[in-house]
Amino acid sequence: MxxxxxxxxxxGAWAIPDDLAERSKIGVKNAATCGFSILANGGSSLQAVEAAVRILEDDTAFDAGHGAVLNADGDVELDAIIMDGKNLAVGAVSCIKNIANPVMFARTVMEQTPHVMLTGTGANKFAEKIKFEKTPTRELVTENAVKEWEQYQKYKQSVTSLFNTERMHDTVGAVAIDSKGNTACATSTGGITNKMVGRVGDSPIIGETPERAADQALEYMKNKVHGRGGLIVVSKSGEWAARFTTKRMAWASVENRILNYGLNPGEKFQEKLDL
Incomplete structure (x- = not known):
């Protein structure tokens, strides 16, 4: 069946400013619609999450790929992971440079190497070996990223003390289940502005029902480190949840050709897709 x-x-779960709010909503709607069109045509969950995250990496409204923030040296270092529930395969890359779509490279690591993760110089050497498309750093750096980085340099303060942590950008991601019952997920990020060179963040969280897993993870974060965040979950039966404790998180889902999306706490809009 x-x-x-x-x-x-x-x-990304953070205090999304008003000037990025509409772009963020449009971006996640586009990504969810793209991913679902693959599922609706019999494609796999792995293909769907990769395509959705690529859309977000190509959108400068998000801290991934073309919209990534800058590290302490004013450079772009990117992380990504992709996981296939069908065979429990995983591919990840961290601290990579000059690659616009790290999620594609993570899948390449998963499928073309015996390893789970490649990082830094070694990862980029592998990319050169297989002739993976390179993108000049200048094409990945946005004007907003430069302005934000310059503020940190001007005041010479740490990333946690200069601004409220909710002002920091965040990871983008996608999770899906296909018609055969296989799940997959993918994430991609440029990290946080002025991060130490070589810094790698984020880790997967495995829980219970979608709502309970999401709420428990966020509650644990709040109690343990006084932090805020957000996450998305989908269960084997197709139940899903999008939860966050930050001021805003742009999210979108599609099931039965109904697009759900939101940005602010308690907000949920719906649109019928014509696919």
């Missing part, structure tokens, strides 16, 4: 395909995406 076929499973009902579902995809959920997010564009």
């Amino acid at each position: 076929d499973t009902r395909p579902v995809i959920v995406v997010h564009g």
Whole structure:
């Protein structure tokens, strides 16, 4: 019996400023729609989450790929991971440079190497070996990223003390289940502005039901480190959740050709897709 395909995406949990709010909503809607069109046509959850995250990496509204923030040296270092529930395969890359779509490279690591993660110089050497497309750093750096980095340099303060941590950008991601019942997820990030060179963040969280897993993870974060965040979850049966404790998180999901999306706490809009 076929499973009902579902995809959920997010564009980062943080205090999204008003000038990025509409772009963020449009971006996650586009990513979710793209991913679901693959599922609706019989594609795999792995293909869907990769495509959705690529959309977000190509959108400068998000801290991934073309919209990534700058590290302490004013450079771009990117991280990404992709996981295939069908065979429990994983591919990850960290601290890579000059690659616009790290999620594609993470999948390449998963499928073309015996390793789970490649990082830094070694990862980029592998990219050169297989002739993976390179993108000049200048094409990945946005005007907003430069302005934000310059503020840190001007005041010479740490990333945690200069601004409220909710002002920091965040990871983008997607999770999906396809008609065959296989799940997959992918994330991509440029990290946080003025991060130490070589810094790698983020880790997967595995929980119970979607809502309970999401709420428990966020509650643990709040109690343990007084932090805020957000996450998306989909269960084997197609139940999904998008939860966050930050001021805003752009998210979108598609099931039964119904697009759900939101940005602010308690907000949920719906649109019928014509696919």
